[in-house]
Amino acid sequence: MIVLKTPIVIAIDGHSSCGKSSFAKTIANELKYLFIDSGAMYRAVTLFAINNGLIANGKANVEELEKHLSSIDINFKQSNNFAYQTYLNGENVENDIRSMQVSANVSEISKIKAVRTRLVALQQKMGTRKAIVMDGRDIGTVVFPEAELKLFMTASLEVRAQRRFKELSDKGSTVLLTEVSDNLAQRDFIDENRAESPLKRADDAIILDNSHLTPEQQMEWIKKYLEKFQ
Ligand code: DC
Secondary structure (H helix, E strand, O other): OOOOOOOOEEEEEEOOOOOHHHHHHHHHHHHOOEEEEHHHHHHHHHHHHHHOOOEEOOEEOHHHHHHHHHHOOEEEEEOOOOOEEEEEOOEEOOOHHHOHHHHHHHHHHHOOHHHHHHHHHHHHHHOOOOOEEEEEOOHHHHHOOOOOEEEEEEOOHHHHHHHHHHHHHHOOOOOOHHHHHHHHHHHHHHHHHOOOOOOOOOOOOEEEEOOOOOHHHHHHHHHHHHHHHO
């Protein structure tokens, strides 16, 4: 365990499927901090929209979705083996929010201003006492612009597609590698080019390209940045 002098906020942003959540989780575990995967929150709203017929053929019914936003409750529970489970209105949706159907629609939902306003407010509330590691696309730029430590993670598209493909295949999905790769490239493009809070590196974020790093090497890398808070 690493002990810091005072609690800090660690913001991790970056491209899809470059291991942001896994890294954020490991750091949080090491510091005994709260870990929040903000992407899971956008995925949960997307699942809600799909289940309630509020998105069809890639087009969201923004007006109707806005009406439901205040009644969408999202929270996280940690099981004893350190796995995080996402709950949507009391139901465990951890598996459902990782499906290709949700991945294919999440960009459409996450570009809606009202969705972002609601989720950013929830995320900021989770960080009021600091001692939090949150990963996403706009954490260092919008959610916690004052975060003490900001990382911007990336990896080559090939490496990211292979990792995500393995993850999905291990869960029994029959998805094709090209399908995964196309979805990642498309989500990166939308994330970087949308009008609302596009994905971009905060000026004060440290870049981490982990294409050729093991999780252990990544952890060694971050430790030298944590030292200054010890
Ligand atoms: O991290 P992820 O791939 O599970 O995120 C799913 C989608 O949610 C991603 O394509 C972009 C969106 N997202 C966002 O717009 N802002 C965030 N802070 C986190 C995720």
